[in-house]
Amino acid sequence: MEAAKILNEGKAVSLTLPGGAEQRFHAIWLRDNAWDESTRAQGNGQRLITLADISPATRVIAATADERRLHVTFDPGAHEVSYDLNWLAEHAYDGFRPRVSGWVAPEIETWDATLSGRLATAEFATVSVSDAALGNWLSAIRRFGFAKLSGGPVKSGALLDIVDLFGYVRETNYGKIFEVRTEVNPNNLAFTGLGLQAHTDNPYRDPVPTLQVLYCLENSATGGENMVVDGFRAAERLKQEDPRGFDLLSRYCARFEYTGSTGVCLRSRRPMIELMPDGELVGVRFNNRSASPIVDVPYDDMDDYYAAYRRLSELVDAPDMQVSFKLQPGECFIVDNTRVLHARRGYSGEGSRWLQGCYADKDGLLSKLAVLEMQGERTR
Template identity: 25%
Template sequence: MNPGIQKVEALDAGHFIRVEWEDGSESRYPCVWLRDNCQCPRCFLRSARARKLVFEDLDVNIVVKEVALADRKKLSACFSVSSLSERQYWGSDLQLPKIPFEDIMYNDESAYKWLCTLKKVGIVLLTGAATRQGELVKLGHRIGFLRLTFYGPTWQVQDKADANNVAYTTGKLCFHTDYPVLQHPPGVQFLHCIKQTAAGGESEVVDGFHVSSKLKKQNLEAYQILSSTAVDYTDVGVDYCDFAVQCKQRIIDVDSRGQAVRINYNNATRDTVFDIPAEKVRPFYAALKEFDDLLNSAEHKFTYKLKPGDIVTFDNWRVLHGRQSYQSGSEVTRHLEGAYADWDVVMSRLRLLRKRVLNRD
């Protein structure tokens, strides 16, 4: 007869569960193994005695949040699933996540929720910030620090004479990711609405990973072209300092499994130089056109309008953003302040917050 369970407890910051048996013996179970071998209907098909859990969805860093003795033969464990590898795809049906700015600044649970959602969904709207410059510097201090670029630690998106960036005009901005001209583009972008025009200026976003997966299913050859062709980008000008930047990027960066991990697409800074064989040029343009059409399709793009005090935070490696045109010269001139952060900094803060929040009890 198997002994009953006397006591259960979590060890090693929740990575192990220790079971003390009634006969005095004990066992230790790694939480990743317990998660991998979950027998619930969602994870295991009893009729086939087969695992349904997809291995790519397994979080190897999973920890137990609560563990209790259900009866002498069973224990109950509530796992805290890391959001580090999860993705929630979306299209025009996006329910834009919203969190008050003050909450994430002064409440660890809210900050943790913000960064988890940012990683999982790719976009979160922070509401109620002051309508003045400098709020993004505070946000940078909350996570660690902001990313300095050639446009400064923060930058002002306004209509400017002799604009050194197409964003500093009133025209429509097509879907793009920022800074593919850098070898390591900023991972996260912040845009704080300080002033908003009455007519026009609506923001548009699209889930690049979702669209990439659609393209892969719809036209594998086009997907392979965009994930293998090195595209030249260039940016030359003067701002925080003078700069002359050049870089080669693949429109769709993929990992060893062919899964999209970063989108590098900015038509404004795509160079006239295109260093590929002439016979491959037209197929590339056809593939990019198909990808761009998917980005702009009604089922994939989400349109919203920032209000003064809103700060939209999004994954610049995943979410492509754009803007509808607006008229200049009105009494209220549209003004956004922008900033970047690297994913290394954001993920560092997420891990620290997770440890602090989950170990609080």
């Protein structure tokens, strides 16, 4: 380990981290991210101070490094702090990071119809008792935005047991649980036997429910197969074919609205393809049934915007993008509603088809997964 070097009159420190990369860290960043007892609560890691408690004149006046830690003294106050070098390596920010608009996080894998041969599926009885099996299943949801679960009880409300594995139900105007079967006067086309184009649910909410679970209780009707489409892969294909169209759908907001229930009027204004400021692809909202007039696109761009909208719709409908399956009683699937679109083929009046659905949020799932991964690391 090379000795730490103080740079720019104490405004930064340079050192070689595990792996051999030389990285620079600003003094203000190091002080803000200190883990000593006066800066962080040792039980939960939350900061005990605000940025206003850190002088803007903070400088490093001494810095040494051994094989495991960086030791720093700050001025004013001669405040001494040490940092784990592996932690610094994980949180290094030095260096040029080129980002192409539409990049996806490394833990995500986009897919098309070829995913059919390797669907992520688990057994309810197994994930209910095995942390390793549950972690693998949740990891697949993070990776693909979609997974199935089999062998669940065939009883009303069983889907709540699925959500209990990782988080909490998000209740909406449709209730804690909503029934997906034919109704005489439905307040949503999902409650008919009609086929439905692949879509994300509730785009008229802000924020949208980020997870949806659909659980099968009966399915003897002809037709009614479920389909899923990776909205991220569709966005990637659109960008490859039509970069300007991708830019328009990510730069301008679409509008969505739902007023199908008494006393409910939900509206949102968001792009169909949502990017973070650094270009990361983080969301897709696509639901033709709930789209309201698009008025945020300038006149000169509207033709090209609609051409891109049409092409995205064609990609969503393309057979080589779709994974289809027919749920059996006791089976369910879960989708990342900010990414994966789901659809249904129409079904006949003979036989019966009864699914129950509910919403949950991805933060609970990712929290549970992170805890399981940390436990796994500690036991290795």
